Amino acid sequence: MPATDDFTVTPYAVEGDIDYDRLLDEFGAESLTTEQKAQFPQPVHQLIRRDVFYAGRDVDAFLAAANEGKTHSIVTGRGPSGPIHIGHIIPFYFAKYLQDQTGCLVYIPLSDDEKYLLKDKSLDEIHGHTRENLLDILAVGFDPERTRIVVDTADADVVYPLAAAFAKEVTQSTVDATYGDPENIGLSFYPAVQAAHLLLPQLVEGRHPTLVPIAVDQDPHVRVCRDIAAKQRYDVSKPGALLSKFLPALEGPGKMSSSGDAASIRLSDDRETVFEKIRNHAYSGGRRSVESHREHGGDPEVDVPYQFLYYFFEKSDERVERLAREYRDGSLLSGELKEIAAASIADFLEAHQNRREELGPVADELKQYRLRESERQAARKQAGYPSTRVF
Amino acid sequence: MPATDDFTVTPYAVEGDIDYDRLLDEFGAESLTTEQKAQFPQPVHQLIRRDVFYAGRDVDAFLAAANEGKTHSIVTGRGPSGPIHIGHIIPFYFAKYLQDQTGCLVYIPLSDDEKYLLKDKSLDEIHGHTRENLLDILAVGFDPERTRIVVDTADADVVYPLAAAFAKEVTQSTVDATYGDPENIGLSFYPAVQAAHLLLPQLVEGRHPTLVPIAVDQDPHVRVCRDIAAKQRYDVSKPGALLSKFLPALEGPGKMSSSGDAASIRLSDDRETVFEKIRNHAYSGGRRSVESHREHGGDPEVDVPYQFLYYFFEKSDERVERLAREYRDGSLLSGELKEIAAASIADFLEAHQNRREELGPVADELKQYRLRESERQAARKQAGYPSTRVF
Numbered sequence: 195m196p197a198t199d200d201f202t203v204t205p206y207a208v209e210g211d212i213d214y215d216r217l218l219d220e221f222g223a224e225s226l227t228t229e230q231k232a233q234f235p236q237p238v239h240q241l242i243r244r245d246v247f248y249a250g251r252d253v254d255a256f257l258a259a260a261n262e263g264k265t266h267s268i269v270t271g272r273g274p275s276g277p278i279h280i281g282h283i284i285p286f287y288f289a290k291y292l293q294d295q296t297g298c299l300v301y302i303p304l305s306d307d308e309k310y311l312l313k314d315k316s317l318d319e320i321h322g323h324t325r326e327n328l329l330d331i332l333a334v335g336f337d338p339e340r341t342r343i344v345v346d347t348a349d350a351d352v353v354y355p356l357a358a359a360f361a362k363e364v365t366q367s368t369v370d371a372t373y374g375d376p377e378n379i380g381l382s383f384y385p386a387v388q389a390a391h392l393l394l395p396q397l398v399e400g401r402h403p404t405l406v407p408i409a410v411d412q413d414p415h416v417r418v419c420r421d422i423a424a425k426q427r428y429d430v431s432k433p434g435a436l437l438s439k440f441l442p443a444l445e446g447p448g449k450m451s452s453s454g455d456a457a458s459i460r461l462s463d464d465r466e467t468v469f470e471k472i473r474n475h476a477y478s479g480g481r482r483s484v485e486s487h488r489e490h491g492g493d494p495e496v497d498v499p500y501q502f503l504y505y506f507f508e509k510s511d512e513r514v515e516r517l518a519r520e521y522r523d524g525s526l527l528s529g530e531l532k533e534i535a536a537a538s539i540a541d542f543l544e545a546h547q548n549r550r551e552e553l554g555p556v557a558d559e560l561k562q563y564r565l566r567e568s569e570r571q572a573a574r575k576q577a578g579y580p581s582t583r584v585f
Numbered sequence: 586m587p588a589t590d591d592f593t594v595t596p597y598a599v600e601g602d603i604d605y606d607r608l609l610d611e612f613g614a615e616s617l618t619t620e621q622k623a624q625f626p627q628p629v630h631q632l633i634r635r636d637v638f639y640a641g642r643d644v645d646a647f648l649a650a651a652n653e654g655k656t657h658s659i660v661t662g663r664g665p666s667g668p669i670h671i672g673h674i675i676p677f678y679f680a681k682y683l684q685d686q687t688g689c690l691v692y693i694p695l696s697d698d699e700k701y702l703l704k705d706k707s708l709d710e711i712h713g714h715t716r717e718n719l720l721d722i723l724a725v726g727f728d729p730e731r732t733r734i735v736v737d738t739a740d741a742d743v744v745y746p747l748a749a750a751f752a753k754e755v756t757q758s759t760v761d762a763t764y765g766d767p768e769n770i771g772l773s774f775y776p777a778v779q780a781a782h783l784l785l786p787q788l789v790e791g792r793h794p795t796l797v798p799i800a801v802d803q804d805p806h807v808r809v810c811r812d813i814a815a816k817q818r819y820d821v822s823k824p825g826a827l828l829s830k831f832l833p834a835l836e837g838p839g840k841m842s843s844s845g846d847a848a849s850i851r852l853s854d855d856r857e858t859v860f861e862k863i864r865n866h867a868y869s870g871g872r873r874s875v876e877s878h879r880e881h882g883g884d885p886e887v888d889v890p891y892q893f894l895y896y897f898f899e900k901s902d903e904r905v906e907r908l909a910r911e912y913r914d915g916s917l918l919s920g921e922l923k924e925i926a927a928a929s930i931a932d933f934l935e936a937h938q939n940r941r942e943e944l945g946p947v948a949d950e951l952k953q954y955r956l957r958e959s960e961r962q963a964a965r966k967q968a969g970y971p972s973t974r975v976f
Contacts, residue, residue, distance in 0.1 A: 316969065358702065
């Protein structure tokens with residue numbers, strides 16, 4: 195994507211064409227090196243190989259622990275403001291890959307509080323989305339022994355005490371400078387809740403490297419939390435971050451919207467819908483006519499169906515490179531590329547939907563992923579609270 | 586006390602000589618009328634008769650419910666930043682009087698979160714005070730069937746979801762204007778927690794009049810909560826307030842300090858200590874010499890031992906008026922008045938301490954005062970959360 199001055203990236207707004215390298219300069223994060231990429235478990239995931247996760251903070255400590263069989267954890271959350279689309283689920287499948295390969299702990303916070311505070315939606319609406327989102331997350335198939343799912347208001351007995359403790363370390367002016375002036379005092383406080391999410395694995399399991407795979411716009415949350423950890427009031431290391439680019443929107447470059455846009459692909463879309471959306475809405479890098487395309491070729495760099503395959507949905511490097519080559523030389527038509535991408539996404543969604551359908555009621559399924567009582571007490575104690583829950 | 590321009594009253598600072606009438610003008614509250622005072626249960630408590638509780642908001646609705654035998658509640662809390670002194674416990678004994686007379690519900694929140702966020706103390710210190718403060722509150726002897734005690738971080742499963750919901754209604758600029766710029770984002774959020782305290786009785790028991798007996802400096806908390814209630818997103822009426830003057834400090838006019846000042850009288854002080862503190866530290870309205878006092882008389886209006894008796898510790902109006910008369914005409918000496926006040930306070934404290942000593946471990950005693958599971962679910966549901974606790 196072209197570098198321009200015309201883009202905005204905060205946790206609440208992503209606009210314009212994004213210069214990912216300049217973002218790193220501004221945020222103070224570092225590109226992943228070839229050596230770092232090689233230390234991810236083999237075979238290295240395409241998200242790493244292809245620089246979708248392109249930068250990070252303190253990635254080395256996490257990789258060292260993973261390769262030495264020591265405790266290490268991923269925190270990857272979800273703001274339940276609407277149905278999950280394909281861009282949102284990718285970090286969860288990435289976490290699942292890491293868990294399968296290295297046994298890493300996966301902590302999954304759902305910020306129903308933040309989304310209620312941020313959106314013009316009722317608690318009922320937010321919790322409808324929360325239940326649906328949970329089923330999608332459960333369908334990924336995490337190992338219950340190594341995975342914990344936390345819903346902020348349902349697990350407030352542990353989330354709030356931690357957040358209140360961490361809040362003492364964060365000034366309002368830090369929040370204003372990082373996020374812009376919050377709309378309400380719940381959003382003023384929310385960075386402390388997010389710090390509780392990111393430090394929770396260490397509070398439960400003891401000090402260890404945590405990595406937070408997030409789209410680059412969420413980096414400010416990690417930085418606020420790293421500042422809290424750096425004050426050394428708690429026995430935790432600063433959480434690391436693995437920063438990703440945004441999956442392009444169907445209509446073209448920029449972040450995919452979750453706000454009910456009919457043109458984004460949802461996890462619940464059936465095969466026909468996926469094909470319809472890709473055929474009719476996906477931004478193409480092809481030429482206007484078949485003749486022109488055969489003669490001049492298309493541009494995979496801006497072609498959304500190609501980008502979907504490249505980012506995540508085509509595992510084979512050989513195949514994804516061949517598609518780009520054939521698209522450029524005009525032998526692969528735009529419509530053909532769309533069919534290939536749609537089939538790949540539809541296959542992925544069908545497998546996901548089948549796993550989801552096999553799940554029981556969400557409350558029953560969730561039980562095995564909730565924090566154990568001993569883990570809640572451990573976290574509270576590590577945050578400085580009395581070891582008994584009741585005075 | 587004289588009216589001057591030289592005073593400051595916010596929830597975090599009380600300084601200078603206080604003009605209680607001007608405070609009402611500024612805060613928009615109203616003095617209690619003779620008719621309102623007469624509607625308190627008979628015999629009307631000396632705190633009401635003598636204008637210590639001198640003003641309020643929406644007191645009529647509370648009194649009507651009390652006199653008609655309908656549901657009504659008091660919320661009176663404690664910030665556990667240190668040992669309780671005699672000024673702090675008075676609202677609890679007042680609530681106990683109301684509960685005995687009218688069967689009113691008493692909700693008692695302990696804001697350990699706020700005190701940790703506000704003070705330069707560790708969580709350990711705050712929770713040491715919390716345990717000690719709880720024992721003193723339990724020693725008042727509330728009816729467990731009609732009393733609920735909530736500790737913010739120990740009851741966060743209900744406090745935080747409510748506070749997060751209410752926080753959406755409060756802007757940061759409202760908080761800044763009401764309290765001054767908060768020191769950290771926990772204090773930015775705290776007015777939402779306090780709103781949860783004040784609306785909790787109605788969320789648990791259904792809409793009914795709630796009265797909050799507080800020193801006038803805490804009125805801003807009530808106003809923020811009343812604004813939330815006024816938005817009618819929830820089925821609650823605006824909590825009323827009963828506003829009190831400050832019990833004078835031992836050394837003279839102003840608010841009694843809880844910050845470990847040796848000269849304030851603590852609930853744990855034994856008889857000898859009380860006498861020593863009153864004799865050696867209490868500000869006297871008497872004359873310099875016995876001869877001068879016999880000739881010109883003393884001034885009970887500024888005499889702290891007299892004020893202690895007048896505010897709370899001498900129930901008999903006849904006796905308290907006689908003491909003032911005899912002090913003014915010189916027949917009652919300053920030292921004699923001190924002995925009378927010290928004896929009355931020491932008697933009160935001995936009775937309190939005896940009840941406290943009969944209590945078992947705090948966790949055991951507290952159990953019967955904690956929110957029942959059904960009450961927690963009712964409050965969360967009334968605040969707009971799913972009726973089941975787990976998704």
